[in-house]
Amino acid sequence: MKYLAYSAIALFFLGACTGPKKLAQSSKFDLELLYRSWDVAYIKTPKMQVDGPSMGDPRYTFTRDSFRIKSFVSPPHADSVRFFFRNDSLFYQHPTKILPPTAIVELSDSLLILQSEKAEWKLQKPAP
Numbered sequence: 001m002k003y004l005a006y007s008a009i010a011l012f013f014l015g016a017c018t019g020p021k022k023l024a025q026s027s028k029f030d031l032e033l034l035y036r037s038w039d040v041a042y043i044k045t046p047k048m049q050v051d052g053p054s055m056g057d058p059r060y061t062f063t064r065d066s067f068r069i070k071s072f073v074s075p076p077h078a079d080s081v082r083f084f085f086r087n088d089s090l091f092y093q094h095p096t097k098i099l100p101p102t103a104i105v106e107l108s109d110s111l112l113i114l115q116s117e118k119a120e121w122k123l124q125k126p127a128p
Helices: 002-016
Strands: 037-044 049-051 058-062 067-072 077-086 089-093 102-107 111-115 120-124
Touching: none
Parallel strands: none
Antiparallel strands: 037 049, 037 058, 037 120, 058 067, 067 077, 077 089, 089 102, 102 111, 111 120
């Protein structure tokens, strides 16, 4: 009986030590479409709407290793932030500022619309 108890405890610890397990996220969207670069068509708040060229042509790139990279054509620069996905929303882990989560409203091969409590981002596939 002791052997059976020790075996069960050993199996429990062995399972716990195998490292983190990646949990599958269920979504109504095909999340594979997210992992690419997206040009900003506009960002809209309750008080205004600004198009991408007026902001320096920002581009968002979502990578498979969970980084969102925001880059600009003019002036050229970029910054990145780690993100994770939960309940059809993106949550960001920025080291110095708080970024609100953004819900995925629409995701297709050519269009990504994100929305937070303060703004809406319309992103589109870059022109060839």
